[in-house]
Amino acid sequence: MTSVVEPLVAIVTTDLSAITRGRSVAESRLDRIAATGVGWLQANLSLTPFNSIVTPNPWGSSGDLRLIPDRQARFRTARTGSPTPFDMIAGDIVELDGSPWLGCTRTMLKDALAELTAATGLSVIAAFEQEFQISGASFAPAHSLSLAALRRADPFAPALMAALEEAGVNPEVIIAEFGDEQFEVTHAPADGLAAADRCVAIREITRELARNLGWQATFTPKTAPNAVGNGVHIHFSFIDADGQPATYDPSGPAGLSTKAGAFCAGVLRHLPAMTALTAASVSSYYRLKPHSWSSSYTWLADRDREASLRICPVATIGGKDPSRQFNIEYRAADATGNPYLSLAAIVRAGLEGIKANLPTPPLVSGDPTLMSEAEQGKLGLRRLPETLPAAIDALLADGTVIGWFAPAFVESFVGVKRHEAERLAGLDPAAICELYRTLY
Numbered sequence: 001m002t003s004v005v006e007p008l009v010a011i012v013t014t015d016l017s018a019i020t021r022g023r024s025v026a027e028s029r030l031d032r033i034a035a036t037g038v039g040w041l042q043a044n045l046s047l048t049p050f051n052s053i054v055t056p057n058p059w060g061s062s063g064d065l066r067l068i069p070d071r072q073a074r075f076r077t078a079r080t081g082s083p084t085p086f087d088m089i090a091g092d093i094v095e096l097d098g099s100p101w102l103g104c105t106r107t108m109l110k111d112a113l114a115e116l117t118a119a120t121g122l123s124v125i126a127a128f129e130q131e132f133q134i135s136g137a138s139f140a141p142a143h144s145l146s147l148a149a150l151r152r153a154d155p156f157a158p159a160l161m162a163a164l165e166e167a168g169v170n171p172e173v174i175i176a177e178f179g180d181e182q183f184e185v186t187h188a189p190a191d192g193l194a195a196a197d198r199c200v201a202i203r204e205i206t207r208e209l210a211r212n213l214g215w216q217a218t219f220t221p222k223t224a225p226n227a228v229g230n231g232v233h234i235h236f237s238f239i240d241a242d243g244q245p246a247t248y249d250p251s252g253p254a255g256l257s258t259k260a261g262a263f264c265a266g267v268l269r270h271l272p273a274m275t276a277l278t279a280a281s282v283s284s285y286y287r288l289k290p291h292s293w294s295s296s297y298t299w300l301a302d303r304d305r306e307a308s309l310r311i312c313p314v315a316t317i318g319g320k321d322p323s324r325q326f327n328i329e330y331r332a333a334d335a336t337g338n339p340y341l342s343l344a345a346i347v348r349a350g351l352e353g354i355k356a357n358l359p360t361p362p363l364v365s366g367d368p369t370l371m372s373e374a375e376q377g378k379l380g381l382r383r384l385p386e387t388l389p390a391a392i393d394a395l396l397a398d399g400t401v402i403g404w405f406a407p408a409f410v411e412s413f414v415g416v417k418r419h420e421a422e423r424l425a426g427l428d429p430a431a432i433c434e435l436y437r438t439l440y
Ligand code: GLU
Pocket: 131, 228, 229, 230, 231, 232, 287, 292, 293, 294, 305, 331
């Protein structure tokens, strides 16, 4: 049987629960709708991951917006195994007259990046390193990180790389990770906005390809309370106005330039409040625990995977220039956090640090859980919030972080997250992890 299909292109936005939603148009109509986009509505910002909407919310049932495709952010591939190509364009949400809408996280990221550049001359280069797990595949047992663990899933890994390549994501490496049925995929560093767009495209393409193999790919922070976590490690570095690397200074602590050090100090200062944004679900807090290689303290370290900000290694083999590789990794993020909002928060916090000329934080080695409170205090180590409600409280207690957003945005965010915590209050951690596994 032959079927006639009109290929669709989806104009998408990613919401406060990191769910990518949107509206699709016939590809042949894209030119006609490009300038005015598709309809969107304010109350969508109060959608939850459970197909419910928070009530009351600041928006109610009236109001209309437009979602305008950014054609630079189009990701199209015919290689996911679906009958028609995967085709998405990230959009910006605007008012009907085209002015920016206060709830658009992609616009927030653009604004944060632009403000950093205006104030410092620096631009952000970023990459999202994402871990996920496959279920429903009945793989034979295999060793962590082994060749066999990747090959048993064949052709999943090469098919994913082909789809990501065709979509323009610029994938770098795929591995079978440490956890059961866990994989990780990275993309080449890109400017901050493009990196966040790629992060979304990678999640969606990975899920679609797995679905077409009869499996589920989940990016949930924890598939079970004691399982290995799925992190989203956000790598960042800076270039100056001439495109020259500006993160590395061989005479700085662990190679950090003065500005990069001040940026890190700003991030650590606001990290407890930012956690609600970057680790945005109830299950996120099963991951952010000591000894999990995730992140649990306001901690900068040179190449330590327990730290929240990890200075990443550089390879100088063959005389390679370290300055272009040198980058810092924010590890307190997962895929329940909106990537635009997560990176925007990192950039805003870092900019606060640069504006205040904060000194580079101490580089901490060792295990904070073995230190006295006094020792922790001397090193600036504070435990990150241990639950989503505690993270929301920390967010609301940090006037600087709250000040980055419009009040109605904060109200929507807190509303969604409180709803999430309340909704799960009667479930045990295993049931909560299982629910998020199916949702992410
Ligand atoms: N799976 C760990 C996490 O939850 C990260 C392991 C690694 O360093 O890649 O972040």
